[in-house]
Amino acid sequence: MLIIDNKACTGCRLCEKNCPFGAILVVDEKAAVQDNCTLCGACMNVCSEHAIAIERAAASPEELAKYKGVFIWAECDESADGEYLVPKKVVLELLGVAKGLAGTLGEEIQVLVLSDGRPVDTDILFAHGADGVIRHENKLLWPYSTDAYTTVISAMVAARKPNIFLLGATPNGRDLAPRVGARLKLGLTADCTMLEINDERQLVQTRPAFGGNIMATIMCDKFRPQMATVRPHVMSMPEIVKGRAGTIVREDFAPAEENILTKVLEVIRNRNGQDHLNITGAEVIVSGGRGMLNRENFILLQQLANEIGAVVGASRSAVDAGWMPHDRQVGQTGKTVRPKLYIACGISGAIQHMVGLQDADIIIAINRDKDAPIFQIATYGIVGDLFQIVPALTRRLRELRKAVGRPERTA
Numbered sequence: 001m002l003i004i005d006n007k008a009c010t011g012c013r014l015c016e017k018n019c020p021f022g023a024i025l026v027v028d029e030k031a032a033v034q035d036n037c038t039l040c041g042a043c044m045n046v047c048s049e050h051a052i053a054i055e056r057a058a059a060s061p062e063e064l065a066k067y068k069g070v071f072i073w074a075e076c077d078e079s080a081d082g083e084y085l086v087p088k089k090v091v092l093e094l095l096g097v098a099k100g101l102a103g104t105l106g107e108e109i110q111v112l113v114l115s116d117g118r119p120v121d122t123d124i125l126f127a128h129g130a131d132g133v134i135r136h137e138n139k140l141l142w143p144y145s146t147d148a149y150t151t152v153i154s155a156m157v158a159a160r161k162p163n164i165f166l167l168g169a170t171p172n173g174r175d176l177a178p179r180v181g182a183r184l185k186l187g188l189t190a191d192c193t194m195l196e197i198n199d200e201r202q203l204v205q206t207r208p209a210f211g212g213n214i215m216a217t218i219m220c221d222k223f224r225p226q227m228a229t230v231r232p233h234v235m236s237m238p239e240i241v242k243g244r245a246g247t248i249v250r251e252d253f254a255p256a257e258e259n260i261l262t263k264v265l266e267v268i269r270n271r272n273g274q275d276h277l278n279i280t281g282a283e284v285i286v287s288g289g290r291g292m293l294n295r296e297n298f299i300l301l302q303q304l305a306n307e308i309g310a311v312v313g314a315s316r317s318a319v320d321a322g323w324m325p326h327d328r329q330v331g332q333t334g335k336t337v338r339p340k341l342y343i344a345c346g347i348s349g350a351i352q353h354m355v356g357l358q359d360a361d362i363i364i365a366i367n368r369d370k371d372a373p374i375f376q377i378a379t380y381g382i383v384g385d386l387f388q389i390v391p392a393l394t395r396r397l398r399e400l401r402k403a404v405g406r407p408e409r410t411a
């Protein structure tokens with residue numbers, strides 16, 4: 001329910017002007033809410049007198065059942081030439097998990113795409129399982145801004161009433177999801193590692209909690225939509241069905257420019273040596289931990305990485321010590337990776353590190369402590385001194401490479 005404090009309301013009409021649904025009218029210098037109010041919170045956000053509030057009572061099972069569909073926010077990147085927009089890989093991963101959820105519920109998958117009017121590759125969304133795309137085009141919707149995206153997405157979600165709303169836990173997704181949750185007075189489960197539907201048709205959201213020591217199962221039984229974020233590389237990609245088609249609906253609701261409080265003046269891309277390498281997409285990673293002893297020793301890992309086309313990663317201890325940049329950190333407070341091969345050198349295997357790589361196909365651990373926890377999860381373990389083992393491995397791989405006449409491979 002939308003509550004208007006008549007004593008505080010000055011009749012300034014900001015709420016009336018900013019309501020995407022025309023659901024507030026100012027009569028006799030006081031705001032009055034109409035029947036078509038969706039509780040999207042746009043009016044509450046612009047009211048400088050704090051005269052508007054949303055009160056959401058726990059919904060009955062009958063009301064909850066009216067919410068239908070799995071919605072996904074399709075965060076996009078610009079194509080290399082800047083001519084069109086391409087959904088990020090995490091969006092396709094979300095489509096993979098959404099397919100299972102929507103299939104169990106017998107509901108559809110809709111993808112929300114916000115853009116400045118440039119074409120968006122929607123074929124890729126349909127090929128990965130989307131049933132429909134809902135597009136919003138406005139020049140204020142690129143680049144991403146918290147205010148514009150929160151207003152437009154909250155309005156879309158409030159009006160269309162999805163059962164489930166999923167976002168990628170990218171930097172922008174982590175910014176947007178809690179803002180939408182707060183605007184709509186909904187809960188949010190961040191960084192889920194598993195999503196399922198239970199016998200009561202609820203979304204069962206699983207995520208690490210208490211420093212990764214337990215897996216928490218969270219359900220939302222009073223409000224809809226059920227909102228969750230999922231980190232990149234956690235969910236598997238769905239099967240691609242080329243040529244699959246779906247519906248495209250265009251909605252045009254423009255956020256007011258004066259309500260966008262931040263402006264992107266310039267985008268400076270990271271061109272600093274190898275730091276721009278994206279560890280999350282790497283197929284082979286050679287990681288070092290506190291056992292590396294210092295920054296200089298990481299050259300041993302880089303030499304091994306060069307032989308097998310790998311990227312060098314690190315544990316938090318190595319990052320905290322300043323031996324590697326933070327964007328190479330694997331784990332709960334770093335990146336989630338899903339490589340074919342992960343070689344852990346001088347890393348003990350703390351749970352906070354392991355949650356970041358548990359989906360690696362093969363893990364090789366090199367550690368001089370035979371009781372190190374990493375050996376419990378490793379596919380292959382080498383007990384010994386990494387300063388002997390890593391150079392020996394590199395030497396042998398180099399010999400083999402030269403024997404077959406293959407050039408060195410950098411990732």
Ligand SMILES: Cc1cc2nc3c(=O)[nH]c(=O)nc-3n(C[C@H](O)[C@H](O)[C@H](O)COP(=O)(O)OP(=O)(O)OC[C@H]3O[C@@H](n4cnc5c(N)ncnc54)[C@H](O)[C@@H]3O)c2cc1C
Nearest residue numbers: 289290291315316331332333334346347348352353368386
């Ligand atoms: C909230 C929270 C979030 C966290 N997030 C992360 C995260 O994202 N990523 C992360 O990595 N950690 C994270 N941590 C820290 C985590 O708990 C561990 O402290 C950290 O992963 C340990 O790093 P390490 O394995 O490099 O160091 P250590 O635990 O000190 O292990 C070093 C290992 O090197 C071995 N070793 C030493 N010398 C040699 C040698 N010469 N040859 C072979 N082996 C050798 C030792 O036997 C030991 O097993 C987090 C902690 C908390 C509380």
